[in-house]
Amino acid sequence: MKTIIIFFTLICFVYGSRRYVDNGLHPLSDEMINQINSLGTTWKAGQNFDGVSLNAVKRLLGVPSRSNKASKRPLRYIHHRNTNDLPESFDSRTKWPNCTSLTTIRDQGNCGSCWVFSAIEAMSDRLCIHGSIDVLLSTQQMVTCYGDGCQGGWPESVYGIYQEEGIVSGGLYQGGGCSPYTLPPCEHHIKGPLPTCPDTYLPAPECKKECVAGYGKTWEQDKYYGQEPYAVGYDQKQIMKEIMTNGPVSADFTVYADFPNYKSGVYQRTTYDSLGGHAIKIIGWGTENGTDYWLVANSWNDYWGDKGYFKIRRGNNECGIEDDVVAGLPKL
Template sequence: PRMHWVSLLLSALSVTWAKPRLPLLSLQMIDVVNESNTTWKAGQNFHNVDMSYVKSLCGTLLNGPRLPEVMRSVEGLGLPVSFDSREQWPNCPTIQQIRDQGGVAPAFGAVEAMSDRLCIVTKGKVSVEISAEDLVTCCNKCGFGCDGGWPASAWSYWTNNGIVTGGLYDSKVGCEPYTIAPCEHHVNGSRPPCTMGPTPKCTMQCIDGYPVRYKKDKHMGQKAYSVSSKPEQIMAELYQNGPVEAAFEVYEDFLLYKSGVYQRVSGEDLGGHAIKILGWGEENGTPYWLAANSWNADWGDKGFFKIKRGNDECGIESEIVAGTPLI
């Protein structure tokens, strides 16, 4: 019997040895995905980035505090086979925007969806960019910055404290534009390399020349809530009220996404990541969610991606958060 256990152990070890861990962002992993006959294509999105930077991209803490869940009536809505918020609300430019979080963990799914919803509910009259800078630096309970944060806490902060406006890096748009520079994911690019930097300080001040005082520039949420993980509930929420924030587990192969409908093929878990879902559809018979990432427009499909819908792929349907703007 002892020999039997030894042979079992050796065969188990040989299986482990036979499948070495593929290097992060490697050409081998790209080949594994592209040769696996899956629903998406892989390619190089990052070059010359260190592991701490990659980890910082995935700084969303999952399974945290939950907001009260809201259920929508789906009957009579006539949900279409495909839906894209960019086409539904063309007078809201933020829906089409891709941001770059730089080297700081994301608050982006939240401020993007808040910006979109404010524009949608005011029928395009209030089209502003809600400031990621203000949220990242001033929401202490959010735990953003370098250590990650809970998606729900960003929405609670919006309803309790409000968030000022602020555009992209160096845009001089709004009260508090983003101060973390976009970094270079590619070879021979013009931006600085991607490294993990310190979180900026909470200033509670608008930039010089902005005509409104910080306190007066705050945009508030009236209500923040969780959305049920049932796909029809998420679809009803999107269809009626606009984009939502979602959080999911990022595996190494997701960093290599280029096109198609993502589902996990290979690689280790890197942590949680918060993004914005703005629609749904089907591609070659595979149902998907349409989402906006915050890793710059040169990542993935011009900054956007599709992820498999209906089977809680990587937890994408488990942590949907949204809210109603106060107008």
């Protein structure tokens, strides 16, 4: 009996140590931001979405609910045997400084295409890391020609297309490559230099499997291919070893109502209210003021959060971020 009491005391301590904001606060309100900051947690909140509706924020979250996992592409798991050489911190941008994609924060625009961006960004990184090919692969191709585009999907699907059909080059809005992104960037957040995002989705562009005029290559000539995609084990050391060895990975997590207000520090949720699922790219890890974190690149342009990046608590599967880590190597 004494053992049981001690066990439940420990459980209450672990879960009771995290403090939560009051229910009923509007996620984007100053009241929510002030209360998050008053908790003295490991991160700071600030206004990222001034004048933007909550529905507009939810539209950026393009990963289906976890109850729909049966629709995901099945993947084999890999396992790294030696995880004893992991450094305390790691940043892919520092390890591979010649890769443009690693320092590029993309903007999915007014579209729930995070599932595409998460995969395409990591693919571009690894093409440079393993093949010394410094190119941005096309998010446009996947958004317009496969799946539900702006309505969401799984990063695994993008890796499957990479392996089976190939993906052409294509950068940011009006950028370079065979098929650059055609959905314009817009202000999801505070008032800035970009036009305000519309209240509804723009219609998905027509699928055109042809390079822009004057590019110099045909669609088929420009394709890059990947090897068989795989999933990485839930253990944080497995994820760390994979990033350090092969480059950034794709992942998804549940976005809670406080997350849109992230500004700095190591995020851990302070609310029970979820908004939806979101896919991102993990590029490294570290420890800040005693709290272990993942270093993550978002796709809401570099006006959001910490210049487009955020840190999230590592090792406790915060918001499910360690559940669905996927990756793949380029076929060279």
